[in-house]
Amino acid sequence: MTPEQIHDLALTLFTTMVKCGAMREPVLRQRCRRACQVHGLNETAALLITESLASYRAGSCPQRTPLVTPLAKTQAILQLTMGGADEVRPSTVAVNVRPAPYAIAAMIGWVLTADEDMRPLLC
Numbered sequence: 001m002t003p004e005q006i007h008d009l010a011l012t013l014f015t016t017m018v019k020c021g022a023m024r025e026p027v028l029r030q031r032c033r034r035a036c037q038v039h040g041l042n043e044t045a046a047l048l049i050t051e052s053l054a055s056y057r058a059g060s061c062p063q064r065t066p067l068v069t070p071l072a073k074t075q076a077i078l079q080l081t082m083g084g085a086d087e088v089r090p091s092t093v094a095v096n097v098r099p100a101p102y103a104i105a106a107m108i109g110w111v112l113t114a115d116e117d118m119r120p121l122l123c
Contacts, residue, residue: 001039001040001108001112005039005040006105006108006109006112007101007105008039009035009036009039009041009104009105009108010101010102010104010105010108011101012035012039013032013035013036013049013053013101013104014098014099014100014101014104016028016031016032016035017032017053017057017098018098019031025054025057025058028053028054028057029050029051029054032046032049032050032053032054033046033047033050036049036050045111045112048070048071048074048111049074049107049108049111051071051074052071052074052075052078052107053078053099053104055071055075056075056078056079056097056099057097057098059097070111070114073110073114074107074110074111077103077106077107077110078099078103078104078106078107081099081100081102081103081106081107082099082100082103
């Protein structure tokens with residue numbers, strides 16, 4: 001993906017999160033995954049991005065998960081890019097907060113450049 005395509009996908013995901021508002025998590029997950037696939041991402045990358053966004057919105061704390069899994073790393077990228085606490089301090093993420101498009105783009109960039117062998121390890 002080009003930087004412009006990453007930017008477009010980040011804006012699409014942000015808009016999807018805004019439109020979903022207080023809708024249930026399955027709706028958000030389905031729409032985000034579909035948006036990723038429409039932009040040409042494979043199922044694994046789409047799932048990783050979707051799960052990270054849904055976890056961030058739910059207020060999940062990336063610091064409680066060791067930074068050894070791709071999901072924990074994507075959550076940490078969102079947290080740090082949004083100006084959140086580092087891995088030593090407790091999380092300051094509030095529930096139902098949408099990450100900014102630039103944070104989503106940073107996370108997408110990491111997913112696209114992550115080692116292929118790591119991406120299937122979503123747990």
